[in-house]
Amino acid sequence: MREDKLIAKIGRLAGKSQAWPRSGLLGIGDDAALWRPRPGYEAILTCDWFLEDTHFLRQKHPPDSVGWKSLARAVSDVAAMGGVPVCFLLSLALPVSLSGRWLDEFLCGLHRAARRLRCALAGGDTTRSEQVLISTTVVGQIPRGEAVLRSGAQPGDRLFVSGRLGEAEAGLQLVRKLPKDSASGDPLRKKHLYPEPRLKLGRWLAEKHLASAMMDLSDGLSTDLPRLCAASSVGATINTAALPLARLSANPLHKKLDTHQLALHGGDDYELLFTVPARKVRQIPSSFRGLPIAAIGEITKTSAILVRKDRGRQRPLPNKGWDPFR
Amino acid sequence: MREDKLIAKIGRLAGKSQAWPRSGLLGIGDDAALWRPRPGYEAILTCDWFLEDTHFLRQKHPPDSVGWKSLARAVSDVAAMGGVPVCFLLSLALPVSLSGRWLDEFLCGLHRAARRLRCALAGGDTTRSEQVLISTTVVGQIPRGEAVLRSGAQPGDRLFVSGRLGEAEAGLQLVRKLPKDSASGDPLRKKHLYPEPRLKLGRWLAEKHLASAMMDLSDGLSTDLPRLCAASSVGATINTAALPLARLSANPLHKKLDTHQLALHGGDDYELLFTVPARKVRQIPSSFRGLPIAAIGEITKTSAILVRKDRGRQRPLPNKGWDPFR
Numbered sequence: 158m159r160e161d162k163l164i165a166k167i168g169r170l171a172g173k174s175q176a177w178p179r180s181g182l183l184g185i186g187d188d189a190a191l192w193r194p195r196p197g198y199e200a201i202l203t204c205d206w207f208l209e210d211t212h213f214l215r216q217k218h219p220p221d222s223v224g225w226k227s228l229a230r231a232v233s234d235v236a237a238m239g240g241v242p243v244c245f246l247l248s249l250a251l252p253v254s255l256s257g258r259w260l261d262e263f264l265c266g267l268h269r270a271a272r273r274l275r276c277a278l279a280g281g282d283t284t285r286s287e288q289v290l291i292s293t294t295v296v297g298q299i300p301r302g303e304a305v306l307r308s309g310a311q312p313g314d315r316l317f318v319s320g321r322l323g324e325a326e327a328g329l330q331l332v333r334k335l336p337k338d339s340a341s342g343d344p345l346r347k348k349h350l351y352p353e354p355r356l357k358l359g360r361w362l363a364e365k366h367l368a369s370a371m372m373d374l375s376d377g378l379s380t381d382l383p384r385l386c387a388a389s390s391v392g393a394t395i396n397t398a399a400l401p402l403a404r405l406s407a408n409p410l411h412k413k414l415d416t417h418q419l420a421l422h423g424g425d426d427y428e429l430l431f432t433v434p435a436r437k438v439r440q441i442p443s444s445f446r447g448l449p450i451a452a453i454g455e456i457t458k459t460s461a462i463l464v465r466k467d468r469g470r471q472r473p474l475p476n477k478g479w480d481p482f483r
Numbered sequence: 484m485r486e487d488k489l490i491a492k493i494g495r496l497a498g499k500s501q502a503w504p505r506s507g508l509l510g511i512g513d514d515a516a517l518w519r520p521r522p523g524y525e526a527i528l529t530c531d532w533f534l535e536d537t538h539f540l541r542q543k544h545p546p547d548s549v550g551w552k553s554l555a556r557a558v559s560d561v562a563a564m565g566g567v568p569v570c571f572l573l574s575l576a577l578p579v580s581l582s583g584r585w586l587d588e589f590l591c592g593l594h595r596a597a598r599r600l601r602c603a604l605a606g607g608d609t610t611r612s613e614q615v616l617i618s619t620t621v622v623g624q625i626p627r628g629e630a631v632l633r634s635g636a637q638p639g640d641r642l643f644v645s646g647r648l649g650e651a652e653a654g655l656q657l658v659r660k661l662p663k664d665s666a667s668g669d670p671l672r673k674k675h676l677y678p679e680p681r682l683k684l685g686r687w688l689a690e691k692h693l694a695s696a697m698m699d700l701s702d703g704l705s706t707d708l709p710r711l712c713a714a715s716s717v718g719a720t721i722n723t724a725a726l727p728l729a730r731l732s733a734n735p736l737h738k739k740l741d742t743h744q745l746a747l748h749g750g751d752d753y754e755l756l757f758t759v760p761a762r763k764v765r766q767i768p769s770s771f772r773g774l775p776i777a778a779i780g781e782i783t784k785t786s787a788i789l790v791r792k793d794r795g796r797q798r799p800l801p802n803k804g805w806d807p808f809r
Contacts, residue, residue, distance in 0.1 A: 160806050161710070178628075186714060187633050188563040188698050189529035189623070194520040203515035204572045204620055206610045211576075237514040246530045248574075248618040250537075253808060282618070284532045284807040292574040292608070292618035294530055297515070302504075307513050372514050384487070388512060480486050481610040482579060 163256060163283050167247070167264060182244055182277060190279035192244060192296065199304060201297035203234035209288040211481060217332050220259045222350035224266030227291045230375065232274050233354040233427040235297035237373035239305045239363020241356065242274055242297045247281035250290040274354065303363045305431070310370035310389035314432040314456040317441060319358055319448050322378060323419025324403040325349040325426045327411060334410055343406050352427040358445050359429055367440055371431040377424045377478025383462050385430060392461045394471060395454035397421075421464070424479035432456055489582060489609050493573070493590060508570055508603060516605035518570060518622065525630060527623035529560035535614040537807060543658050546585045548676035550592030553617045556701065558600050559680040559753040561623035563699035565631045565689020567682065568600055568623045573607035576616040600680065629689045631757070636696035636715035640758040640782040643767060645684055645774050648704060649745025650729040651675040651752045653737060660736055669732050678753040684771050685755055693766055697757040703750040703804025709788050711756060718787045720797060721780035723747075747790070750805035758782055 168185040177183035183191040194200055207227040209215050232242050247267070251260065271278060276295060328349030355373070362368040372385050378395075386393050402416040403423075433441055444450060457463075463471040494511040503509035509517040520526055533553040535541050554571060561568050573593070577586065597604060602621060654675030681699075688694040698711050704721075712719050728742040729749075759767055770776060783789075789797040 160808050163808065183630075183632075188560040189527045189566075189621075191564070191625075191630050192526040192528060193627070194526055196522060200518045200520055200526065200622075201515045202518060202570070202572060202605055202620075202622060204574050204606070204608050204618070206574055206576060206608045208576065208610065208612060208616075211610055211612065234514040238517070240515075244528070246528060246620060248530050248532055250532060250534065279528060280530070282530050282532045284534065284537055286534060286537065290534070290616055292530070294528075294572060294620040295515075296526075296528060299517075301519070304509075304517050306509075482486050482489065 160283060166260070167283070182279060184277065184279040190244065190246070192279065195298060197301050198298040199301050201235050201238050201240040201299060201304070203231055204292055204294040205231040205234070207291040207293065209290070215289065217337060219337065219350065220262035221266030223289070224263040225270040225351050227293050228267055228270040228274065228276065229352050229354055230427065231293040231295040232276055232356070233352070233373045233375065235295055236354040236356045236359035237371055237429060238297070238299060239303055239359045239371065240297035240299035241360060242276035242295055244277045244279035244296050246279060246294040248292040249281065250284045250286035252287055253285060255289065274356070299363065305363050305368045305371040307370055307372050307385045307388035310385060310391050310432040310456045311434065312391055312456055312458040314369050314434050315438050315452050316393055316395070316454040316456060317431050317433060317450055317452055318374065318401065318428055319355050319450055320426060320428040321401040321403050321449065322374070322426055322428065323416060323423035325352065326419050326423025327403050327405060327414055329425065330410055330414065331408060343408065345403065345406055349425060352425065354427055355429045355448065358448060361445065362431060367433055367437050368431040369434055371429060374426045374428045374430050375424060376480065377422045378420065378430070379422050379474050379476050380478025380480065381430060383476060386460065386462060392457040392459045393454055394457055394463045394465055395474065397464050398467045399451060399453045401449055401451040421474065422477040486609060492586070493609070508605060510603065510605040516570065516572070518605065521624060523627050524624040525627050527561050527564050527566040527625060527630070529557055530618055530620040531557040531560070533617040533619065535616070541615065543663060545663065545676065546588035547592030549615070550589040551596040551677050553619050554593055554596040554600065554602065555678050555680055556753065557619040557621040558602055558682070559678070559699045559701065561621055562680040562682045562685035563697055563755060564623070564625060565629055565685045565697065566623035566625035567686060568602035568621055570603045570605035570622050572605060572620040574618040575607065576610045576612035578613055579611060581615065600682065625689065631689050631694045631697040633696055633698050633711045633714035636711060636717050636758040636782045637760065638717055638782055638784040640695050640760050641764050641778050642719055642721070642780040642782060643757050643759060643776055643778055644700070644727065644754055645681050645776055646752060646754040647727040647729050647775065648700070648752055648754065649742060649749035651678065652745050652749025653729050653731060653740055655751065656736055656740065657734060669734065671729065671732055675751060678751065680753055681755045681774065684774060687771065688757060691766070693759055693763050694757040695760055697755060700752045700754045700756050701750060702806065703748045704756070705747050705800050705802050706804025706806065707756060709802060712786065712788060718783040718785045719780055720783055720789045720791055721800065723790050724793045725777060725779045727775055727777040747800065748803040
């Protein structure tokens with residue numbers, strides 16, 4: 158395996174790109190990719206690590222999930238701004254021993270995600286390493302002025318989340334503890350292995366100017382909510398009774414899980430966390446194209462992040478989500 | 484060290500960005516960066532690995548060189564298209580033990596490169612790893628239609644290179660064999676540790692429509708020239724007598740080096756390799772703002788890559804540059 162052959166393999170499996178310059182995108186094969194942004198649009202730029210042992214286990218995670226997730230995670234950041242993905246760059250380093258079947262399956266999952274998320278492979282870099290190292294850069298676009306930042310939340314705004322929180326964490330338990338291909342139909346396992354960025358919801362909230370602030374939940378509510386609040390110089394109170402909880406499967410491995418703890422601290426959900434001014438709350442449906450949306454609390458003036466159990470006392474929410482340095 | 488503190492440190496040292504949206508760039512602190520492309524311009528997208536043990540040695544390369552080079556290498560791809568850098572995303576993974584002084588010096592070199600190359604830090608991702616892992620994504624821009632691709636070379640075009648080839652490889656010998664901070668004033672060591680992307684030359688060639696094809700020399704002439712030729716479906720003949728050779732220093736470590744071999748196969752020069760139609764050759768000066776430019780051969784119809792010594796026989800050029808999989 159030589160580097161040029163590896164690049165050819167990646168390029169082939171990624172499908173042929175349309176003719177430049179008509180398509181607006183010139184991809185693999187040059188020093189860099191070229192892209193013609195749409196007039197009146199802003200570009201969204203984001204990148205994400207996906208590293209063996211830190212973010213996935215080679216013995217436990219199917220290669221096609223590694224491919225899918227390495228793109229979906231980064232695209233989720235585009236969803237969180239309210240944008241639409243355009244293309245991505247793949248930085249891939251791997252051992253020579255994985256350049257056969259493992260790489261084929263990885264590229265298959267990546268290709269499926271690229272088609273599903275309408276995000277074209279535009280370039281990247283490859284090299285050799287002892288472990289699988291992936292860094293994915295995604296470029297998206299959004300009509301000028303529509304992007305929803307983390308910093309727009311105001312005291313009195315209501316706090317919403319999409320989906321059910323903690324399901325990916327519950328799925329991870331199955332992936333960790335069961336043999337590689339068992340429980341393959343389990344929806345929680347699927348949620349962990351093949352997350353779906355909430356692109357349509359993010360786009361709708363941005364287009365309708367409904368969300369005052371937004372981010373995606375990648376590290377868990379108790380770690381991510383403080384980031385949104387810090388960016389907006391506000392605090393928040395969460396009503397734990399309103400949290401949309403994971404629907405655990407019948408698997409005995411799930412018997413010991415606490416769905417409230419999963420919802421507060423579980424990572425990898427890639428759901429959207431967003432705030433809505435009180436006067437617009439009526440416009441938020443309880444589900445959007447089948448995806449549940451829950452009002453889980455509100456934004457406050459002080460910097461504290463509190464949880465309240467129904468009408469009980471408020472207490473500070475400990476930051477116990479994912480932190481690679483913890 | 485928590486991830487949020489690490490991000491704050493990186494953001495602080497990168498300098499404050501100007502107010503969005505006036506500056507056209509919203510950087511660190513959100514799910515993604517936002518950028519307003521200039522009307523009538525195309526975006527250039529490129530990324531580059533820079534990995535401990537593969538691309539640099541922690542015991543031998545000063546951290547500020549690692550910072551400088553991780554950006555300069557990727558910016559060189561923008562120069563090779565004829566573009567101007569705009570901003571970059573930094574994916575950085577490192578051991579906790581390096582998050583103090585090593586990281587400070589790394590960021591110092593990165594910051595110097597960002598200012599020098601006018602390329603603003605716009606975002607990125609951080610995590611923990613056992614070795615230092617860096618992937619840098621650079622976004623550039625170029626007036627629509629001006630980008631110079633690898634695929635435009637035609638039989639009869641003349642082949643040019645900037646600078647003197649093999650100097651970075653000669654510098655690497657010093658870095659490898661001498662203690663970390665010795666020979667610090669040596670220009671070849673400097674060329675290896677702090678390469679200067681040829682942005683002004685690339686821009687000028689693109690703007691004046693002088694180059695029919697262009698790429699940067701990162702892996703060595705004997706590895707990179709076949710790539711340009713393959714993209715253009717042509718071959719090339721190099722006149723070895725015309726190669727601009729490294730000026731070796733008095734250092735005894737350099738006594739055994741063969742400057743011709745260095746010029747043909749040495750990597751990391753980040754000089755520009757470009758082709759010029761015969762009718763425009765007169766417009767190419769022998770130096771551009773002090774940077775030597777040499778005509779080293781010409782593009783041919785067959786796919787062979789040949790070298791010729793003055794009027795001697797032609798022989799095939801073996802591909803002996805850098806390949807991480809070799």
